[in-house]
Amino acid sequence: MKISEKVLDDFINEVASKSPTPGGGAVGAVVGALGAALVEMVASLTVGKKGYEDYEAEMERVISESSYRRKRLLEIADEDIKAFNDFMNTLKLPKDTPEKKKIRSEKLQESLKKACEVPYDLAREISKICPLANSVNKFGNKNAISDAKSAIALLDAAFKSAIANVEINLKSIKDEKFVSSMREAVDGLRGNVEKCISNGEGN
C-alpha cells in the first residue's frame, strides 16, 4: 500500500515500530508534502481577497506548483522505503564464496547509491518549494501568516531530514567520485535552502 493511502494513525504507528521503515527519509517527505500543502492553502486564501489583487497571478502560480510538488513528495516517500528495503535484502545475499562476496559487495554499493539519491531528490524538491513558501509569506493573506511560518519551519525540517539520510548512506560508499559529486550537489542545495529559510523566518 502506498503511504498516501494509509490511515494517519496506522502510518504513525508504523513509523514508531521496531521496523526501520518508514524512517526519517519517508517521514521527511511526508512533512515536506504537509509544508507544501500549507503553502497552497495560504495562496488559496489570498486569491480573490480584497487588497491582494496585485499578487493574484503569483498566488495562482504558487497553487499550481505546490500542488504538483506535494504529490511528487509522496512518491518520494514510497521510493525511500523501497530503497531501504532493497538495501536490507541485498545484505541477505550469500557471501560464502569469494565470487558471491564480490557480487554482494557490488550490489550493496549500488543499493547505497540509490539510498542516497532518493533523499537527494527529496532535498531538491524542497529547494523548489522554499521560494513558494517565501512568496506566500511575503505577499499572502496576512491573516494566514502563522500558516506561512509553519510551512517554512516544516520545509526546513524536511530538508534537514533529507540531508541526514544522504549523509548516513554516503559514509559507506566507496566510489569517491560519486561521494564528492553528491557532497557538492548537497552543499549547493543547502546554501539555497538556508538562504531561503532565513529570509522567510526574518520577515
Next chain:
Amino acid sequence: MKISEKVLDDFINEVASKSPTPGGGAVGAVVGALGAALVEMVASLTVGKKGYEDYEAEMERVISESSYRRKRLLEIADEDIKAFNDFMNTLKLPKDTPEKKKIRSEKLQESLKKACEVPYDLAREISKICPLANSVNKFGNKNAISDAKSAIALLDAAFKSAIANVEINLKSIKDEKFVSSMREAVDGLRGNVEKCISNGEGN
C-alpha cells in the same frame, strides 16, 4: 472524523484546500507526533542491540513516554481545529444592538484565548519530547542516527508552528494580564526547546 482516522492523502488535500482548517497548528501537532514516533523507533532499534546494554532502561523509558505523548499530540491536532472553528462561528454572532455587540466581543475574546492555549499545549508537549529525542540521539543505535536527527528537526518545526499560532492570536487579545503571562510562559518554553534542539544538532 478525528485527524488520526483520516487517510493521509485526504488529510493533506484538506490542509491544501481553501478552508483555513486544518492549519499550521493542527499540522504542527501531526508533525510533532511523527517526530515522537521516530524517537520511539530509534529507541526500539536500540533495545536488545549488542553494545547498548547500558542504555536499555533509558530506551524503555523513552519508548513509553514517546508513545504516550504522540497520542496526546494527535488529540491536540483535533483541539486546534475545534478552537479555530469555534472562533469562526463566534465571528458570525449578531452585532446589530450594542448589547449583542458586547456579548459577541466578549465571546470573541474567550475564543481567542482558547486559540492561544491549544498551540501553547502543543509547544509544551514538544518541550517534553525534545529531551527524549536528545537521549536517542546521544545513546541510541548509531545506525539510526539519521532518524534521530530527523526527529529533532521535526520537533523543532512543530514547536515553531505552535509558537507562530500562539503569537498570531495573542495580537487580538485585550486582556493584558493574559497576554503578558502567555508571553512569559512561551519565552520559558522557547529557551528550553532551543537549548535542547541546539544540543541535538550539535553532536
